[in-house]
Amino acid sequence: MTIWNDFLGCEVRYIYTPTYGRVRIVEAGKGEGKPPLFFLHGIGGHLEAYAKNVKPLSDDFHVIAYDFLNCGFSEKMDTVFNPVTLSKQLAEIMDALGYKKANISGESLGGWVAGTFAGMYPDRVIKIQLNTTGGIQITSEQGKKDLVELVELMKKSAGTPTYESTLLRMQWLMHESNHHLLDEELVGTRLSIYTHPDMSVANKSIGEFAASDHHAFDIPLDKIKCPTMFLWTRDNPIHTLDAAELACSKVGGARLYVMEADSKHWPQYEAPEEFNRVTRSFFKA
Template sequence: MSSTGTAAPPVPAHVSIWGELDTVDHELRHVDVDGVRTRVLRAGSGPDLVLLHGTGGHLEAYARDIGPLARHFRVTAYDMVGHGWSDLPDTPYTTDVLADHLVGLLDVLGVDRTHLSGESLGGWVAAWSAAHHPDRVDRLVLNTPGNIANKPEVMARLRASTTRAVDDPSEANVRPRVEWLFHDPSMVTDELVNLRRRVYGRDGFRRAVRNILVLQDPVTRARFSWDPAWVSRIAAPTLLLWTDHDPTGGLDEAELLLSWLPDAGLHVVRGAGHWPQWEKPTEFVAVHEGFLLGASG
């Protein structure tokens, strides 16, 4: 109770990433990955689990999950090359480049094999890595991997909203870009918006975002598009983590991936958009624990 006798408002469920990690031992540092200064957050112990964020994102996308997952895993979340607060080399960040950066990071960290869980672009990179570096991946979670069918309208919307937000990283431009990821936009915090504003306002990020968005160009994308020719090479047991309100693709696209993957299952999170790891963190963590610790997809 306050001094006036009225009840103080409750503390929000999410205050900040540091509030989520308040009792969790963790380490935030930068490592050199083939000349790319790469920001990495690690916590926990157990089987390795690497979390990959989406287009234009950063490791704080998993702020609500790292602590709980660290109960059973050695969790690594990082900013992909050209993203977050990692270096921004002037080269197109195509799927193979992002996957090579991931494998280079595993080498630097001394991780021989790991589980991968990727959201949106991170799911694409995780799948590409599992197909082309099968000896490095144990199990795979593809979390709303995004626009499997290469819909032009989805690519155009993502390209336009991201470019607008980076060219002018104001509250008015960045908040709608972040809210687009959510089924319930009221869950978007000021902290999350302002972190994204800081990233988008970095020196050199206008150039970097052009390199990020090459994968939203149909000609470039065609070289890396989801295709059974490479998806069918994924030997790792795979879980598709979909939602019922993903703005980038429906369950028909999940069914398409299921038909291409040799060993895969599907879990649908209800009441979430493109970021179930934020909107439904308890379910997100429980599904990862069940699948990665040995249960069937």
């Protein structure tokens, strides 16, 4: 099934923010009095990561997925790129859409931003779901090796991206049993983003963040006061399951859910039925 069949019934549009310019969003369930649910993608990603979640969850929520600053087809700026900047962008997006507070689910860097946002703006969060999130302690040697591998793959994609380098970058996201999901449309969509002329500006800021001391931006777990779910997989790279258990123990009342289906770093796309069921249950409770 094509991505755009998944998005049938959704609206794709651009909104404008005072500081961060144009933002591409996709949404469903708008204008029906439903609580907002924002989906935040990972580093080097884009809103198509949530093609299998926006419409199905719109029965219960006004679902919004969007491209971060310097990602996808949102504004490209020569500016600092980190979870704090992206949290400020999210605040302006919520303002533009008329929401004082919202539910937030983020994957990888998106989870890092969700957790950072919850610490910076506690009054603007209903619940958060940290999906294979970054911004927590790496607890294994394999995790450190995974991070090095990711940075190298990002460098190849940012240099002179090809279909092959983009495919390798996306295979890193998925369990090997799910590599068949990486069809020409999905990989081609990412390649078209990576080869856009404006990406040279974006790659500079993203690369600087990737090469920085990440611990300076760790999620302030002790400041998260809202209901929190850590959603994990048994094969997640960089942050293994014990890292998730440790981080979860530092957030009062947080719960950890481990996916049953084979999935790695993109469970929302690899196992959407399970992900959507668990996500709906958590945010509706």
